[in-house]
Amino acid sequence: MKTHVSKKLLIGLFLILLAHATESRAQTKLSEEDKQQMFEKFETYKEQMNLTDSQKKETTAILEGYWKKLGTLSQSNMGKLQKYKTWKSLKEGRDQAMKSVLDTRQFALFEQFQKEIQEEIKKRRKDTYP
Numbered sequence: 001m002k003t004h005v006s007k008k009l010l011i012g013l014f015l016i017l018l019a020h021a022t023e024s025r026a027q028t029k030l031s032e033e034d035k036q037q038m039f040e041k042f043e044t045y046k047e048q049m050n051l052t053d054s055q056k057k058e059t060t061a062i063l064e065g066y067w068k069k070l071g072t073l074s075q076s077n078m079g080k081l082q083k084y085k086t087w088k089s090l091k092e093g094r095d096q097a098m099k100s101v102l103d104t105r106q107f108a109l110f111e112q113f114q115k116e117i118q119e120e121i122k123k124r125r126k127d128t129y130p
Contacts, residue, residue, distance in 0.1 A: 038117070045113045049106045058101045066094040 051059065069090050073083060099107055 041116070042113070045109060049102070049109050051102075051106070055101055055106075059098065062094060062097045062101070066090060 046056070049055075070087070073086055073090070076083065078086065098110055102110060
């Protein structure tokens with residue numbers, strides 16, 4: 001009888017944790033409004049960077065590839081440490097590729113944009129998980 005109650009308790013706890021994890025994951029996703037704001041900011045930075053047509057094509061390809069790999073990474077079954085290391089490597093690869101396409105001023109603006117995104121993400125996490 002004791003084993004039967006313990007199994008029910010474990011199953012109940014598991015379901016509660018699963019529901020909480022699902023809810024937490026849903027809260028960290030960007031809303032359509034957030035995505036639109038980020039897109040508008042990115043468009044502003046692209047204008048400030050004065051990219052040539054060639055640079056626009058190359059940077060778009062680099063960033064699309066980076067975001068696609070990040071999406072795959074977030075869905076992977078890797079542990080947190082391995083995901084962090086992989087993300088760090090992807091970020092370094094993206095930065096190297098962007099450096100080869102952009103001049104010094106443009107790359108500085110790109111880095112500024114990345115820092116602002118990181119701050120917004122940190123703020124969103126802080127607001128979501130006080």
